[in-house]
Every structure is written in structure tokens, then in C-alpha cells.
Amino acid sequence: MQTSWDIVVVGSGNAAMSAAIAAREQGRSVLVIEKATEELAGGNTAYTAGAMRFVYNGNDDLLPLLADPDDPRLARTDFGAYTAERFTADLLGFNDRRPLSREQQTLIAESYDAVRWLASQGVKFEPIYSRQSFEKDGRFIFWGGLTLATHNEGFGLAEAERAAFAALGGEIRYDCAATDLVTEGGRVRGIRVRNGAGEAGVIAAKAVVLACGGFESNAQMRRELIGPGWEAAKVRGTPYNQGDGIAMALRLGAKRHGFYGGCHATPMDLHTPDYGNLDLPHLERKHYRKICYFLGVMLNARGERFVDEGRDFRNYTYAQFGRAIMEQPGHVAWQIFDAKVDHLLYSEYRFHDAHFVEADTLEALIDKLDGIDKAQALATIAQFNAAVDPAVPFDPTVKDGRATKGLALPKSNWAQAIETGPFKAYPVTGGITFTYGGVEVDEAGGVMHENGSPIPGLYACGEMVGGVFFNGYPGGSGLTSGVVFGRRAGAGAAAWTARAAA
Template sequence: MSEVWDVVVIGSGSAALCAAIAAKEKGSRVLIIEKATEDLAGGNSKYTAGAMRFVYNGNDDLIPLLQNPDDPRIPNTEFGQYTAEKFGADLLGFNGGRPLSVEQRDLIGKSYETMRWLADNNVKFEPIYSRQTFEKDGKYIFWGGLTLAAEHEGVGLVEAEMRAFKAMGGEIRYDCAAVDLIVKDGRVCGVNTRSASGETADIEARAVVLGCGGFESNAKLREKYIGADWAKAKVRGTPHNEGIGLEMAFKLGAQAYGLYDGCHATPMDLHMPEYGNLNIPHEQRKNYRKICYFLGVMVNAKGDRFVDEGKDFRNYTYAQFGRAVLEQPGHFAWQIFDSKVDHLLYEEYRFSDAHYVEADTLDALIEKLDGIDDKDAVRKTLADYNAAVNADVAFDPTIKDGKNTKGLSLPKSNWAQTIDTGPFKAYPVTGGITFTYGGLKVSDQGGVVHENGRDIPGLYACGEMVGGVFYEGYPGGSGLTSGAVFGRRAGYGAAQFATQTVAAA
């Protein structure tokens, strides 16, 4: 081991890149190592919509973050506000009765300053007009507390962060998989690596940051921690997040932390590839998602509805409902819509590779629902639903409109319209997994905490590897923000440790 880096970051997704940028900001010599080749690098971040959830008090807070603050739509846009209290309440809604964790409070408290920090590093954002607004009275009305995403979504976010890192003098090596951590005198001081061809190398470092994701791409670990159904999940992102970072940390006595049977999921096209596909344009890749269920109904293989499709804005339900779909018989469901909402369906439903069936009558549509043997059960479900729709309340997709059903054992709480106007469409979906919630205990300096309660010297973690951030669900856009918040923290912590190590030498 001839050369010594101040900080080595394992992984090249957004969290890892934020750690690398933060460490460079403090003057460290930083190397990123990435298992994938350059074209497939970027971790799960590249497969996301690039949206980030954070605290803001109004339009003025958002202008400094924008790629194009002179967009002519801005004066006619009502972004509203998203307070710390609201962010906390949204997280609590998925905590299963748990209070806000230390990690969640840090996520909330550091969210806006981290967005400003990214913007200061020329990582800018644009309003999500296509997915987070409805037009009303000549205004663009944002809903759900989610307003900004990176230009060109997750791919654009990773590319912008990589440009910032390289502009600061950072280096990256592709086809360089971490195999194990090097430890001397109780301190992590490097990484054993291997290329795809089997060539090995040791890289020496004063500090190492684990930013290499969870275990969502490892079917055996999904089955072990989350349940047997999850061996069948489609992996929305990279095939490389197989849990190696966790395994390396556990070998050193790291403390497991968080909800290991929890994960971020979403309804996905049943016939999508087994893994995300970066070989198609990002505009198409995102279209395997199918998250307009709130405008219709979902039925399982028995012909039954199984969730309250209108429980809340889809930002707050898609992670839960992706799990619910996967846990249905046969691991699939059908999303059913009529022509009244066809113009409101997101572009993913018009994607050239979107799978669906269509018919002029509801009866004819039902006959086309493969995987459902009892077609009469579907007819009854839809007839009961239609009869229960509250006709006295107006449909309004810009708010939780209270247009509900009455008398059903499983209600639809909002946006309940009769499904009665042809032509009708139905889309087959399954559950797709994006990232896992179980991770490591991390200190307020980003250090990985040992089972004895002390930081493991020289070892830091960020991104999916930080446990305690999410539990039984996920408000959309929080994952990338969490990656940035804890990535920045880990980079600062690792840089400080590296500086102290040099001083003590």
C-alpha cells in the first residue's frame, strides 16, 4: 500500500458523493471507489425521480435553489410552505407509534441548510410541475410538501454532484469493488478491493466512508430480513446493492440499527425487468412506476380491493402500497381507471412500454384481467364500489377532497369517483423495492457505532446504511434528502478524523 488517501468513499450514489464533496471542502484528499463500471455507476440515486423533501417557508426560500429562477411560471406558482412541524408529522405517520428518532430530527433540522449547501456547490433544482402540481384558477398549485427535483431527475443529480466533486480535485475508480476493510491497531485504515476480472488491490486511507447502499439487490437477505414474499420483488435500482457494506461493518462489531424488515417500495409495472435499466433514457426508466392508483382502484388476484387508494396523497402512500401489492396472492394487482381520469394519469401510463389492457365496457375489461380467475368477484367489487361513491362531494385532485365511499368495509377516503365511463384501462403491477431501512447506528459525527457504544475509529457511513431514519413507510423525496444530510455529515466527520490522524502521527 504505497499511496495514502485522507478519505476513501465506497459507492458513488448521491449520499456517497455528498460525503466526498464535504470531505474535499475540508481539504482532504478523497478517492471514491465504485464496483460498477462508469456507465452503471451512481448507485440507486440514478434510478430515482430526483425529488427532495425539505423544510421551507415559502417561495423566497426556494429561489436560491433553482436552476432557472427566471422560469416564467414562477410568478404564477404557489409553492406553499413545508414546515419542520409538518415534516415531523409526516414522518410520524409512518413510524408505527414510535416517536421521532434522533436521525429523523437531524434529517428535518438539517434538510434546508443541506439543500442550500448543494446549491452552493452548483447542484441546482427545478420545480416538479409535471408531477406535483395541478392547475387551479390560473395558478400552479403544489401539493404534498414536495416541490423540487434535480434537472434530469436522479441521473441529473448524480451527474451534477460528480461534476462538483471532480471540480474540487476528487478522483474516482470504477470497477473497484470493496471486499473488506483493513484494520490496524483497532483503526480502519483502508479497503481491500477487487475488479471484475479478479485483480485485487489494497487502498490505504486515514478514514473510510461506507456509502454503498443497503441489501435490496440481495434476494437472500431480502427474504431473511423482510420476508419470503420479498424474494420476488422487482429491484427498482442497481443490482450492486447487495449488503457488502453492512457485512464489512458487522465483522468489526458495528451496531445494527433500524427496522430491518422495512423498505421503500412502490407499485411497478408487473412486466418490467428484474432490475432497473440504465440503458434506456431516464425519461423512460421512471415510467415503470405506476403510482396513480389514487385516481382509480386496485384489485388483487381474488378480485378484492386491499388498500384505501385515497387514504392520502400518493407521496405518503406509494411506499406502503408497493409493499401491499407485493404481499397479495401472486404478488400482483390490477389498477383500474375509466376515461374521466385518463388525462390525469402521469406519463408513465402512456409510456411506449407500459403494459395495460383496454376495453369499451367494464365487463369486457374485466374479462381481460389475467391472473384473476373469478371475474364475477371483480364485477361485485366494482359494483359495490360504484354504489358507495359519495356523489354529494366534488372531485378535486389538488386537495384531499373528502370525496369518499360510504358503507364499504374498506373505504376510499378521497378522490372516489365512479368507474363508469368508457373506454376503460387496467394496468398490471407488482411491488418494486428501492432501498432497505435497516442499517447501522451512526454518531453525530457520522461515525459507525460499535456494539459497545463507541465509534469505530476511522469508519463512517451514510445513505441507506444509516438506520433509524425510516420505519413503516416513507414520505416521498425524503430518501435523497437523507442521503445528502448524512452524507455531508459523514464527509465532514471523516475529514476531521483524517486531519487528526495526520496531526497525531
């Protein structure tokens, strides 16, 4: 068994595999090590919907990426365009008045090239007809700047990237957890590892790329760094992202970077398992998400609305609203819909294991909800219904301006009275996907020391990179960020090892 490599990549998610592929393209010997077994590999990537946000100017930019460019629906599809200016505005909307960070500028500038590069590695994409478009006047209208997802969603992405890496001659070792970095003479020289049986060892390398996620699966770190109550959050993805890579880098003096109090969260079925479950088929793994709140109202245990459900397209609100649910009493809320919108709810609302209650009247529905102030809930819905302006047409393909009037907390778009039975209520909580705080990296993906110099031989990508997101993010940016910074880290590590060998 080979014991010395040019590059060891820690992790096997999208960012890790992007780094590994980029390094192999440069002819370097690359080993990927993964804490999980092969069946549970893929990091958080395997749990995602596979959507990627990137700059494009129209249909012609998207067609080369598609698995089926002959899909007959394409002839009546309006993808629109998603410019660098729109991407900039979307990111700034979550920055709490911060200017674009260097990392965000890189994400925008390299997003399309990164996705084209990924497609060149055999990863194919499909239009997200079921979740990102509505049919209007016989045409599919895409909204929110997000159009494509990888074939077979995140699980398919993880599989395709592993296949591409294998085709390039790369090797992956599973059940191989990184425990610490090995250094010599101020340079990273390898990684200490341990398998599930407790057997320890050292793998020598000229460079190490840390791509093993944030700290979202570590309840203690969530409480300490994000805040009280976050220890109770459901973890949408892998249980293995315990902050190990961040801890290893910090022990070498790496510079903390980004917003450690921030995270990507999303509304989830209240009865979601504590961690994601890759044992389920990929179509079942996604059913716990509940992100159609924009079609109804959300009430907390006090029976009150607590967010403007129609503030923006759900691509731009679900990460923040997942956090908002965590801040409610008991970390719980109810999404309430009437029959007018039932056909518009995503498939996870109709999944056989989706939890909800149903009744022919609002009174009967609210009476079935445990732990809610029933009188206040009915009063809240009555006030909401009275405030809806019916003169504005409802149109889910645009921010339609159909709003409430006179409420302290408005609903700014897609407001319809909750009045047509039968009615449904879905109990939800907050599920955490990934954290925002990490380490600082340079233009080559090298991890920066607190003294302002790169740590020789140490690189990072994916959730490890701080400064990409702050108080939320536009949906689909996370996977794109993984490719952008993974590709950089892999190429940077390859260039470093080439110089070291000269």
C-alpha cells in the same frame, strides 16, 4: 497511481458523493471507489426522480435553488410552505407509534441547509409541475409538501455531483469493488478491493466512508430479513446494492440499527425488468413506476380491493402500497381507471412500453385480465361505484373528502365511480427501492460499535444509516437523507483525518 488517501468513500450515489464533496471542501485527499462501471455508476440515485423533501417557508426559500428562476409559470404558482412541524407529522405517520428517532430529528433540522449546500455545489432544481401540482383557477397548486427535483432527475443529480467532486480535485475509480475493511491497532486503515477481472488489492486510507447502499438487491437477504415472498420483488434500482457495506461493518462489531424488516417499495409495471436499467435514457427509466392509483381502484387476484387508494396523497402512500402489493396473491394487482381521469395519469401510463388492457365496457375489460376472479372483480367495482358520494366535488389538489360510504374498506378521498368508458387496467407488482435497516452512527457520521464507542476511522451514510425510516416514508425524503448524512460523514471523516495527521 496514488495508493494512500486521507479518505476512501465506497459508492458513488448521492450520499457517497455528498460525503466526498464535503471531505474535499476540508482539503482532504479523497478517493471514491465504485463497483459498477462508469456507465452504470451512481447507485440508486441515478434511478430516482430526483425529488427532495425539505423544510421551507415559502417561494422565497425555493427561488435560490432553481435552474430557471425566470420561468413564467412561477408568477402563478403556489408552492405553499412545508414546516418542520409538517415534516415531523409526516414522519411520525410511518413510525408505528414510535417517537421521532434521533436520525429523523437530524433529517428535519438539517434538510433545508443540506439542499442549499447542494445547490452551492452546482446542483440545480426544477419545480415538479408534472407530478406534484394540478392547475386550478389558472394557478399551479403544489400538494403533499414536495416541490422540487434536481435537473434531469436522479441521473442529472448523480452527474452534477460527480462534476462537483471532480472540480474539487477528487478521483473516482470504477470497476473497483470493496470486499473488506483493513484494520490495524483497532483502527480502520484502508479497504480491500477487487476489479471485474478478479484482481485484488488494498487501498490505504486514514478513514473509510461506507456509502454503498442497503441489501435490496440481495434476494436471499430480502427473504431472510424482510420476509418470505420478498425474494420475488423487482429491484427498482442498481443490482449492486447487495448489503456488502453492512456486512463489512458488522464484521468489525458495528451496532445494528433501525428496522431491518422495512423497505421502500413502490407499485411497478408487472413487466418491469428484475433490475433497473441505466442503459435506457433517463426518461425511459422512470416509466415502470405506476403511482396514480389514487385516481382509480386497485384489485388483487381475488378481485378485491386491499388498500384505501385515497387515504392520503400518493407521496405518503406509495412506499406502503408497493409493499401491500407484494403481500397479495402472486404479488400482483391491477390498477383500474375510467376515461374521466385518463388525462390526469402521469406520463409513465402513456409511455410506449406501458402494459395495459383497454375496453369500452367494464365487463370486456375484466374479461381481458388473466389470473383474476372476474366475477368478484365486477362485483367489487359495482359495490365501489354504489358507495361513492357524488355530492362532494372532486379536487386532486387537496384531500377533498370525496369518499365512499358503507364499504368495509373505504376510499377516503378522490373517489369517483368507475363508469365512463373506455376503461384501462394496468398490471402492477411491488418494486423495492431501498431497505431501512443499517448501522448506528454518531453525530459525526462515525459507525458505532456494539460496545457504544465509535469505530475509529469508519463512517457511514445513505442507506447504511439505520433509524431514519420505519414503516414507510414521505416521498423525497430518501435523497435528502443522503445529503444530510453524507455531508455529516464526509465532514466527520475529514475532521478525524486532520486530527490523525496532527
